Amino acid sequence: MKDSVLxxxxxxxxxxxxxxxxxxxxILRQGELLHKVIQSKLNLSCTNNTTLLDCSCGIGTQAIGMxxxxYKVTATDISEVSVKRAAKEAARYGVNINFGVADFCSLNKDVLGQFNIVLSADNAIPHxxxxxxxxKAFHNMHKKLLQNGLLILTIRDYDALIKEKITSTQPTILDDGNRIVFQVYDWxxxxxxxxxxQFILQVIxxxxxxxxxxxKYRALLRHELNTVLEATGFVDVEWHFSSQTGYYQPILTARKD
Structure with a gap:
């Protein structure tokens, strides 16, 4: 499975x-909205000394925003190709981020230090x-957090998706009709x-x-995630929905007690 995701x-x-x-x-909007959720949980007066590990950084969307x-950001991903692009984009934005390659299930071995916040966004956990x-992944994230540190995840609303069992998304038409993006789901x-x-059609x-x-993804329900988080030592598990946050996916927060 790791190879196919990679x-x-x-x-x-x-x-x-x-x-x-x-x-x-x-990048800017997601950074602002995630900061507001973090602020509501940690009540930060200043973020300059707040350390954050984005452990599924991709090409840097959230890491750059944070x-x-x-925030003092360390960003890792399973895909070295994505990490290399993220580093180039971070330089273009003039932000200092410590990048590396790491798997969810080996964070404690692959990433030095502990952090105030561990973040995984964009529906990465359901891989x-x-x-x-x-x-295994949540044990590693737990070990990467300082005491009272905050875990923050964003994933699709699978409680709704599993009921509808949709087979495709509506095409999004962009660039004056020269780019079309959509997904087809095989259950x-x-x-x-x-x-x-994932399809991207573009006029070139x-x-x-x-x-x-x-x-491939797993349609992870909220109660399933809650159960595993609590079993791995997390407390204060809370869901924050788009109607509250303005973020495009549900956000889950939990603390290391």
């Missing part, structure tokens, strides 16, 4: 920004398809996992070109 993000890294209406605006909000993988017979087929040199990427 292949997905390695292949997508150069074009990941095309999934957004405006990736640069998303660095611009004043872990079994409870055993979740337990497994267990009704708990599905393959996402007056011709339509199609890019296709696929990866």
């Amino acid at each position: 292949h997905f993000y390695d292949e997508l890294a150069d074009n990941y920004h095309l999934l957004f209406v405006d990736w640069h605006e998303a 660095a611009k909000s004043g 872990l398809l079994t409870d055993e993988e979740l337990v 497994a017979q267990d009704d708990k996992t599905y393959t996402v087929n 040199n007056e011709e339509w070109q199609t890019k296709h990427y696929s990866t």
Whole structure:
């Protein structure tokens, strides 16, 4: 499974920004909204000395946003290709981020130090398809947090998605009709996992070109995540929904007691 996820993000890294209406605006907006949620949980008067590990940084969407909000950011990802691009983008934005390559399940070995905050955004956690993988990942995240540190995750609303069992998303038409982005979902017979087929159609040199990427996810329900988090030593587990936060996905927070 690790190899297929790695292949997905390695292949997508150069074009990941095309999934957004405006990736640069998303960096700033997501950083601001995540900061507000963190502020509500930690009551920070100043972020300059607040350390944050983004352990699924991708091409840097949240890591750059959090660095611009004043956090001392370390950012890791399983995809070295994505991390290399993230480092280039961070330099372009003029922010100092410590980048590295690491798996969720080996953070304690691969990443030095402990942090006030551990972040995983953009539906990365559901790549872990079994409870055993979740337990291992959350144990590693728990070890990376300082006492009373905050875990913050963002994932799709699977409690709603599993009821609807949608098979595709509505196409998003961008760049005056020259870019179209959509997903097709292939649900497994267990009704708990599905393959996402990500399509990007784009006019290049007056011709339509199609890019296709696929990866597998687990439709993680809220009570399932809550149970595993509590079993791995987290407390004060709380869900924050888009209607409250303005963020595009539900946000989960939990503390290391």
